[in-house]
Amino acid sequence: MAPKKADLKRKAKSVKISNAKQLKVDRVEGWLEGEVAEVRRGAQDVKFNEKRLRFLSDTKTVIRGTEGVVYWMGRDQRVQDNWALIYAQQLAIAEELPLHICFCLMPNFLEATFRHYSFMLQGLQEVAKESSVLDIQFHLLSGFPGDTLPGFIKEWNMGAVVTDFWPLRDPTRWVDDVKKAISPDIPFIQVDAHNVVPCWEASGKLEYAARTIRGKITKLLPTFLTEFPAVDKHPHSSPKTAQAVNWNEILSSLGVDRCVGEVDWAKPGTSGGMAMLESFIDERLHCFATLRNNPNVAAASQLSPWIHFGQLSAQRVVRQVQKNGKKFSESVASFTEEMVVRRELADNFCFYNENYDKIEGAYEWARKTLKDHAKDKRSHIYTREQLEQAKTHDKLWNAAQTQLLIEGKIHGFMRMYWAKKILEWTSSPEEALSIAIFLNDRYSLDGCDPNGYVGCMWSICGIHDMGWAERPVFGKIRYMNYDGCKRKFDVAQFERLYSKMG
Numbered sequence: 397m398a399p400k401k402a403d404l405k406r407k408a409k410s411v412k413i414s415n416a417k418q419l420k421v422d423r424v425e426g427w428l429e430g431e432v433a434e435v436r437r438g439a440q441d442v443k444f445n446e447k448r449l450r451f452l453s454d455t456k457t458v459i460r461g462t463e464g465v466v467y468w469m470g471r472d473q474r475v476q477d478n479w480a481l482i483y484a485q486q487l488a489i490a491e492e493l494p495l496h497i498c499f500c501l502m503p504n505f506l507e508a509t510f511r512h513y514s515f516m517l518q519g520l521q522e523v524a525k526e527s528s529v530l531d532i533q534f535h536l537l538s539g540f541p542g543d544t545l546p547g548f549i550k551e552w553n554m555g556a557v558v559t560d561f562w563p564l565r566d567p568t569r570w571v572d573d574v575k576k577a578i579s580p581d582i583p584f585i586q587v588d589a590h591n592v593v594p595c596w597e598a599s600g601k602l603e604y605a606a607r608t609i610r611g612k613i614t615k616l617l618p619t620f621l622t623e624f625p626a627v628d629k630h631p632h633s634s635p636k637t638a639q640a641v642n643w644n645e646i647l648s649s650l651g652v653d654r655c656v657g658e659v660d661w662a663k664p665g666t667s668g669g670m671a672m673l674e675s676f677i678d679e680r681l682h683c684f685a686t687l688r689n690n691p692n693v694a695a696a697s698q699l700s701p702w703i704h705f706g707q708l709s710a711q712r713v714v715r716q717v718q719k720n721g722k723k724f725s726e727s728v729a730s731f732t733e734e735m736v737v738r739r740e741l742a743d744n745f746c747f748y749n750e751n752y753d754k755i756e757g758a759y760e761w762a763r764k765t766l767k768d769h770a771k772d773k774r775s776h777i778y779t780r781e782q783l784e785q786a787k788t789h790d791k792l793w794n795a796a797q798t799q800l801l802i803e804g805k806i807h808g809f810m811r812m813y814w815a816k817k818i819l820e821w822t823s824s825p826e827e828a829l830s831i832a833i834f835l836n837d838r839y840s841l842d843g844c845d846p847n848g849y850v851g852c853m854w855s856i857c858g859i860h861d862m863g864w865a866e867r868p869v870f871g872k873i874r875y876m877n878y879d880g881c882k883r884k885f886d887v888a889q890f891e892r893l894y895s896k897m898g
Contacts, residue, residue, distance in 0.1 A: 462555025542573025669702030765871030815855035
């Protein structure tokens with residue numbers, strides 16, 4: 397049984413995030429916004445790198461007589477710093493056509509709850525407002541893309557479709573559904589606007605580990621880690637007007653699970669993400685290299701929700717950190733490794749491995765060792781409901797799960813411990829992986845993401861890792877325990893903080 401909505405809401409009021417009061421989230425013309433806007437204006441001569449895109453259609457030419465170009469927005473929910481929208485606008489200008497943005501609001505997506513939908517919709521409201529100022533029509537379509545987008549394309553006589561890149565199973569199927577349903581005479585283009593180095597350019601195969609992809613990505617960074625040109629006011633207006641969106645009505649009528657409520661530390665949208673980035677650079681970057689694995693210290697970037705929903709560009713984040721963090725070279729290097737190499741390795745895994753969320757997707761050595769130890773005696777066996785409610789014998793694990801329930805996140809170091817203990821306390825590796833993914837996708841703001849699947853697969857199935865000393869239950873999978881955490885940080889302090897909310 398999941399925690400009750402009222403309980404979560406009551407507990408959420410007591411959460412205190414150390415830097416939240418420092419975030420000037422309502423400031424439109426702040427340090428970062430003004431600086432970035434000025435750089436964008438000076439980058440209009442930056443050419444779009446054609447390697448960022450791939451044609452999904454045989455047709456590459458827009459037919460005369462059509463009435464617009466549509467950017468089907470999915471993973472990258474922002475206007476500026478969005479290579480997919482930049483390309484769509486450049487194409488629309490070249491063809492002298494109006495530009496449209498479509499977003500398909502689906503009734504459900506994996507384990508996503510009101511927590512995720514609310515964060516997403518508030519960000520999309522910001523997108524719609526900015527689009528209107530730029531004379532770009534924004535359309536919110538209700539339903540799955542294959543059911544709604546082809547009809548829109550036909551009704552509005554769109555001459556080309558541009559979409560962004562998402563390596564997960566369901567979004568890949570949505571793209572296939574749309575491709576089958578629209579005219580083969582319409583160019584259909586996919587742009588990787590999420591990764592700094594496009595996934596298909598970084599590597600053409602499944603990479604074994606960070607060490608095998610790091611050099612490939614690093615070699616390409618001078619080519620792809622460029623400035624963005626601005627998305628400006630569009631010169632060609634549409635004679636028809638998009639239907640106005642009643643955002644409050646949409647939010648109140650959502651049919652998703654409302655038992656998991658919003659969090660109070662993360663303001664949705666690009667403006668909120670920019671404020672969090674500013675606070676990271678000003679207040680936490682200096683100690684990121686040395687203290688990011690200590691959950692009692694404010695050293696992490698906290699940017700993952702905005703990166704996940706595409707409200708912030710990872711490329712913009714890296715450029716700003718590198719530009720403004722020159723005094724902290726070690727931290728900048730560590731952060732770039734995580735934001736670029738590790739994050740893009742996760743996309744590589746999900747793109748080239750159809751079993752990215754199953755035991756079958758693990759390496760052969762890991763599958764064998766897990767099978768060999770599947771019947772080993774466990775010290776404790778917990779059900780999914782007991783784990784969900786943070787009712788185990790381990791106060792540290794309970795604290796991590798409570799953080800997930802209330803704040804919609806687990807500190808990065810603790811998420812590894814959290815997942816590995818689920819392997820130790822469930823009846824099989826298959827059950828452990830299923831529960832870890834369920835809890836992460838249901839409660840974490842950055843759930844339903846390649847990084848989440850790879851994190852669970854690393855912890856439980858040893859992907860992107862190597863075999864270690866063999867032991868019961870884990871076999872050769874890397875082991876973590878309570879005493880090891882005690883050597884890393886003040887465990888009691890972390891336990892005390894979240895025991896008050898449990």
